[in-house]
Each structure stands twice: as C-alpha cells, then as structure tokens.
Amino acid sequence: MRFSAMLAIPLLCSIFVSSCSHNTAPSLYQQLGGADGIAAITDGLLREIEQDKRIVHHFADTDIDRFRTLLAEQLCQLSGGPCVYSGGTMQESHTGFNISLADYDALVEGLIKVMQRQQISISAQNQLLALLAPMYKDISYR
Numbered sequence: 668m669r670f671s672a673m674l675a676i677p678l679l680c681s682i683f684v685s686s687c688s689h690n691t692a693p694s695l696y697q698q699l700g701g702a703d704g705i706a707a708i709t710d711g712l713l714r715e716i717e718q719d720k721r722i723v724h725h726f727a728d729t730d731i732d733r734f735r736t737l738l739a740e741q742l743c744q745l746s747g748g749p750c751v752y753s754g755g756t757m758q759e760s761h762t763g764f765n766i767s768l769a770d771y772d773a774l775v776e777g778l779i780k781v782m783q784r785q786q787i788s789i790s791a792q793n794q795l796l797a798l799l800a801p802m803y804k805d806i807s808y809r
C-alpha cells in the first residue's frame with residue numbers, strides 16, 4: 668500500500684505538473700515581491716497620485732492610511748497572496764467621485780511607473796494590469 672502510494676504521487680505530479688508545488692512557477696504575488704514588494708508598490712503609487720495634478724483632487728478627503736491598507740490587501744489577494752480584502756466593493760468605494768476613464772488611465776500610468784522602477788518583470792506587470800482592467804467598469808463613469 669505504502670509502496671504504491673510512493674510511486675503514485677510522483678506519477679501524478681508528472682501528469683498534473685501545475686498542482687505540485689515543487690514544479691509550479693512563482694505566483695504573481697511572489698513575482699511582485701510578496702508582502703514587501705506590494706507594500707512598496709502601494710506606497711509608490713500613493714506618491715505618484717500625490718504628485719499627479721490630474722487625479723490628486725479625488726483623494727482630498729480620503730483617509731490615506733486606510734486606503735493604503737486596503738489597496739495593499741486587494742493587490743495581495745488579487746495576485747494570489749495570503750490576504751483577504753476587507754474593504755468595500757469597487758463600485759461602492761468609487762461612486763460619487765466622478766472618476767473618468769482618463770483618471771483611471773492616469774492612475775494606471777502611475778502604477779506602471781512604480782512597477783517599472785521596482786524592476787517587476789513586464790510579464791508580471793501585465794498580469795496585474797489584466798486583473799485590474801475589468802474593474803474600470805465599477806470605478807469610472809465612462
């Protein structure tokens with residue numbers, strides 16, 4: 668019994684390569700640098716927003732510490748990290764701010780700059796952007 672299990676596990680591993688941890692490619696979370704990498708991306712993005720006259724006015728009344736915590740949580744969960752996002756839905760959090768598609772693009776531009784600066788691979792950048800892209804519907808009004 669034990670012998671056949673020892674044979675079966677490596678066999679299953681070679682069949683279902685992606686389900687065996689020693690063969691998996693690094694998760695997006697890992698490629699973003701894990702918790703430290705995501706904290707740095709979040710802080711970098713906050714600095715970009717602060718310096719971006721096109722969009723900074725939207726954040727005039729925002730509790731920045733809360734925003735930082737929730738954005739980091741969200742990026743962590745989205746990228747497959749060990750976090751549970753505890754904030755509001757994108758729709759409820761952004762309703763009433765009159766965020767345009769141009770505003771959305773401006774924020775994404777800042778995010779790309781930050782990831783570029785942190786030497787995140789283009790592939791990982793694109794994976795994160797692809798996860799964020801569908802959210803524009805809930806965030807911007809057009």
Ligand code: HEM
Pocket residue numbers: 722725726728729730734737738741753754755756760761764766770771772774799802806
């Ligand atoms: C990739 C796109 C975006 C993501 C992932 C995102 C994520 C978030 C998160 C996680 C929160 C916190 C939610 C909560 O308070 O429960 C938040 C809040 C907020 N977001 Fe976004 N956001 C995005 C785009 C934008 C854009 C383009 C703007 C404006 C230019 C914006 C403006 C705001 C503001 C002002 C708040 C704070 C709302 C408040 O003070 O209650 N967001 N966002």
